[in-house]
Each structure stands twice: as C-alpha cells, then as structure tokens.
Amino acid sequence: MNDEEIIPDQGEAPPDAAPKAPDAAPEALAATRPRRRVLRTAGLIAVATVIGLVGGTAVGYGVQAQREPTALPPLNQPDLAHPKPLPKGQRAKPLPASEDLRAKAQGDLRKLLLPKPAGAKKAEYADADGWMDVSRFASAFDRPSRALDHQLDLGIRRVAVTSWAAGEHREVEIRLVQYRASDVHGAADFVEDQQGYMPDEDFAESEGRELKGSSNGRYYVFPVKRKAGYLDMYEARAYFYRGDVAVEIFVVDTEKVSQNDIRSLAERQLGRL
Template sequence: MEHTEESAAAPRRRRTGRTIGLIAVAAVLGLVGGTAVGYGIQAEREPTALPALNQPGLAYPKPLPKGQKAAPLPSSEDRKAKTDGDLRKLLLPRPAGTKKTEFSDLSDGWVPVSAYAREFRGPGPALNEQLSAGVRRIASTSWQTGKYRVTEIRLVQYRSNDTLGAQEHAEDQMAYMPDDDYARSEGEPIKGSANGHYYVFPVKRKAGYLDMYEARAYFHRGDIMVAIFIADTKKISAKDISSVAEQQLGRL
C-alpha cells in the first residue's frame, strides 16, 4: 500500500527513558576514559623545562657596554632645555610686512601675572587660581596688519608640581567658548594638536561703531598653555586663525 502524505509525516518513535540513560552513561564513561588516557600519556613523558622568568635579552632600552654613557640630546630635541630657556624665543616671530602694536615695547615681551589676571572678569579669583596652579611666567607678542587687524600670542608656562596647570588652563578657556557671549560653537581642532581648538566668533555690531570680528585659539604642549587672539573690523577666516595656531604649535 502506498504511503500517504499524512503517514510520511508521522513522528518517529520516542526513545525510552532507559535508552537515554544508557547513552548518557556511555558519554560520561567516554569522557572519563579519554581524560584518564590523556593523563597517562602525559605522565610517561619527560618533564619540559619552563622558560626562565628573567630574560635579559628582552630588556628595553638595551644597556650600554660597560664604561659608556648615553650621549646628551641635542638642544633641538631636548624640549626641557628649550622651554627652560628664554620663553620669548619660542613665540612666533612677527611676520614680514606687519608692524608692532602700540603696547609691544612696554613689557619687553613679558606679562606680569597680576596684569594677566586683570584681563579676566574676576581678577582676584583668577590670580588666586593661577598662583595655585603654579604659574611660572607669561611671554607675549603682538603685531598689527593693515589698519585694524591685531594678532596677539601668549605663552603661559607652569611649574612642575602635582597639578596640570597648562592643560587645565587651556581646557578652562575652551569650556566657555560655546557660550552666547563668545564663539557660540565647539570650535575646530588644530592640526597637529591632540587637545587644541580654534574659534571664529560671530560678528559684533553696535550702532555708531565699526563691526568687530574676533577669532581665538587655545592649546597646550607640555607645561605651556598657548592663547592666540585675532581682532579686526573685517571678517577673519578660519584659515587666518588656524594658520597662526599651527605655526606657533610647530615652535614648541
């Protein structure tokens, strides 16, 4: 008799509980037996010595031959020697075709910490904060391009202590840039810097006055925090501020 579609789809006969139990026992015996054989083989083999914990060949940096000393870094590669010297020499030189601002010669390139603090909205707290952070010295340069454009760069250096003065000061300044009174944006990253940003502010207009444009950049490198300002009565492009920031970064 031919099988119907219904009979072909009938379920298979189920295994009894005894059959399942036998299969389970056999599986367990196989696992235990295999493990026992494996241990037996290992026991008959000669022990393999472990590698030495102390491997001098992996030491880094490689020790110098006896009697030799490491040559000191050239000044061009020694950042500490560079930053411990005259900080003003690390400032970006005044570009050709520009002129000094009216305040350029008043401080000989140095800004007193008290004068720097007076430029903040809360001079007293700002001064206390800078002293607590271990501010060491501040170097500055500025120049004028055309009739109204002024560019200023400041290097704020901190002493080595348990605070990260340069990093924290840069981050504090960048933190309020998105506010309405400032750039109103998160800024754009400075090429070559892992932490810095530049900002182009919206134009400021007031009846009876020329339009005011502003751009800033902030970053830190080691123990030096860098602040760059450009102001003009004409539009300042992103390239204008980013170019100055990248050039100054390259000198640190």
C-alpha cells in the same frame, strides 16, 4: 481478734513516688510517656559529633607535623621573561636641546614665540620687553583677584607675549603661559577652562575645530559683533598646550577673520614648541 482480714493502713504516698498510671487505653498511655529518653539520645549524638570533629582535627595536625616541610618554589624562575637592555649602539639618544621642549622652555621663553611677520607693525599696547606681569595677565578676566588666586593655585610661573598690527585694523597677540613643572596639570587645566566657555553666547558659540598636530588644541571663529555707531568687530582665538606651556592666540579685526587665518597662526606657533 476478729477473723476478718486486717489490711494495714498505707497512709499517704511519699512526695517523690511515681504518679499512679490512670486507667486508659494503650494509645493514650503511649502519648503520655515522657520524651526524656529521646532528648538524651539526641544530646549524646551531638556530643559525639563535636568530639569526632575535634579528634579528627587533632589527628590531622599531628600527621601534618610529622611530615617533611614542602620547599617553596624559587623566586628567580628561569622561565620568566625579563626585558634585556638594548645593545649600546641601539639605545635611544637623548634629544638635543633644540628639540627638547623642557630644555627649551627653561631658557628664554620669548624665543619660542612666533616672530613678527614682515611688514607688520608693533601693536599699540605691546609689552615692551616681551614679558607680561602675572597680575596684569589676571586683570583680563572678569574677576581679576579671583583669577589671580586661581592662577597661583595652578602654579603659574611666567607669561611671554608678542603682538603686532597688520593691515588697517587687525591686531594679533600670542601668549605663552608657563606653569611650574611640579604642577603637571597647570597648563592643561588652564587650556581646558578656556575651551570650556568658548561655546557660550558671549564667545564663539561653538565647539571650534581641532588643531592639526595637537591632541588638545582647538581654534574658534567668533560671530561678528555689531553695535550702532561702531565698526563691526570680528574675532578668532586658539588654545592648546605643550608640556607645562599653555598657548593663547587672539586675532581681532574690523574685517572678517577666516578659519584659515587663525588655524595657520596656531599651527605655526605649535611648530615652534
């Protein structure tokens, strides 16, 4: 053997051996260090937080379960104010039938119509018995079949009518249009429909005037209608309702119909209801 130092052959490094650190400055080495330890620390903190929340909730439930249940407040609290029934002598008395519109309207509706004034004559086309057939009532509209369907939808029940002639050419007609009590809006809807087109050109061309003593009534005086070869035509109307009864009043004449004429008729008919 030679006296030379023999260095054994180390061969290739095993595949799982750590890589040899390169020759570099300390700062560069620090930058290339793995962050595995930092990530592991953050994960441990997150797990600890979750465990703390779960543990705290469990402890809270355990403490609450060992406590005595808290009683609910009584339902009949003595401090609450309740309306007390009035003494027997102070209770409201039911209206007599003469003042109860619902009771009066269930009877002969014609009795609620204004009576014919003294000296007035029966109108030429007056209904003989004071009742107007519902189909004839609807025939006065531009589209009778559609108007009839609409009235049936509103719950129309019956129509009482009176009419008379006064002076040389004046005619007055009053209709009480009653709707079924189950259709509480029937009378209101009908009156509001009629009032809705009164401002149109072919009608009163105005909003009319409020009827005193009624929250929904109005009366209208139409502009005069003139046509060659015919007498001038004057017209006035009133619409209002009480309960399930809608009221229509028509006045036509060849002489002027004043606001006082239609207002007086409407107020007196309102008083009958």
